[in-house]
Amino acid sequence: MPERKTKIIKMEDVPAFLKDALSKGGRLLIGGNGYGNRPNALVRQIVTAGIRNLSLFGGPVNANDVDMLVAVGAVKETFCPMVSALQFGMAPNWRKAAETGTIVANGIDQPSTLAGLMAADLGIPYMPLACMKGTDLVKVHPLLKKYTPPFGGEDLYAVQAIRPDLAIIHAPAADIYGNVRDGSRGSSHLVAKASQRVLVSVDRIIPYEETLRNPEETTIPCRYVAAVVEIPYGAHPAGCTGGYAPDTDHLREYWQAAASNAQGDTKLFQAYLDKYVLGPSSNFDYMERIGGAKRLWELQRGASAGAAE
């Protein structure tokens, strides 16, 4: 009898996986929200793999993840409801690229993103939406059409199905077969089901017996997952549910570098990329570069004080 295949891939196999899934660019969805549960280690791998021509989906709020991919020229267009540095202000590289026409920043919001993913999940061409009244966003939304519903009633908006070529997700844990514990009931379950392929980074691999003991804690069943890679602190500088808080000092360092880059002085930003994105020889090397054991302990303590996300 053949053995059940595991979904585990090694960190060093990630670039090849990404190049295969996104060989011509395509639609990439980045999971998480704001500074919570973002697959930032995988985002850095996209930079080092030299992926180009991406159409980025995400939401509700994307931050340094999208800003960095735009800054390195990996992005053709964004379908992100909001791109912001949040408490640190605006996202300068994304903003400048939209203002100069380097990228197309499409107008879309989160309910319409979710509706498009739901349509893809259900295998139907569009999903009706009964909201978005009175806003100018409906005039520029690239995936929206007003239509008269067949059973009467007021006109509705149809959102075209969104089927990403690849979704990248970060979660606290998964087993070797790809049963993922997301730790929250955000949109990652829907994202995983709507996407053609799903790559999940996790802080740790849990024993399969643990999945069998508490199957209700599995938020993404393995059938939707193409590969799992164990990357401790893989959301950093974002935080991860129950594990560690966002690294605000590191985020400030990123946004300062991003601001000067958008103003035409690339030195700080290149130094950031060299130190944290292109330079690290391994994830452990990255963990040393962000401050090592002391910093990681501080971020863990931050999460237990309720500061995750």
Added chain:
Amino acid sequence: MTQIRSAAMPKSSDYTIEELMAVVLSRDLQDGESGGTGAGDRVGDAAIKLAQLTRCPNLSSGGGTGYRGMMGVEAMEDSRELIASSTRGFDFMFHSGIQHDKFGNMNLHFVGGDFHHPKFKGPGVPNVSYADAVQRFYIYPNSHTARNFVERVDFISIAGNIDGPDGRRKRGILTEGPRLVVTPLCVMDFDKSTGTMRLKSVHESITVEEVLKNTGFKPIMPAKVDITTPPTAEELRVLRQEIWAAPGR
């Protein structure tokens, strides 16, 4: 809940604009209501908690995922709830933009040029439907200048009264829309006959002239402009000691 009593009660003038804004917003919320604000929004979040802790123990807040009662998050829903609540709605919501106009429309997408050739690109907004689906909303920008209070927004991200007293109804929106505008300078409400902003009160130490000079349109002027009622000592105590000082709240 741990009650921290302070011996020193602040004087009525001893408060910040941020505290005043949270208090004014909080006082308009009613017990039993349900509403929400953006993630990481300090003032809107404090307004909700202040209402819960002083007058409204049955008030709940939440959006696409978590639902929060008086003591913290009580329920998690999945992401589809964001669509459901964008259709079914809430009682109230807090909003602010990079431009606000006299009809209470807000813009977070761009200023100058057009959508795909913006002079200034704004961050966008996660959910435009919390303007039409919620019963009422509050506008509370952290600055008030002639540049962010304009005659007409360049783009309606969040729909206020749109273009007049029946602007919402003409578009099939049956909810009240914008109710109060609470800025660092003043409080405005909306004139029913025109659907435009009307000066209601100015904050202590702010003059009517200052408000007019910093507003890019002429708000409707009432016969008498009040001074915004300052926070009470108890409101300040709850804000400072139970909301903003408490980690993880």
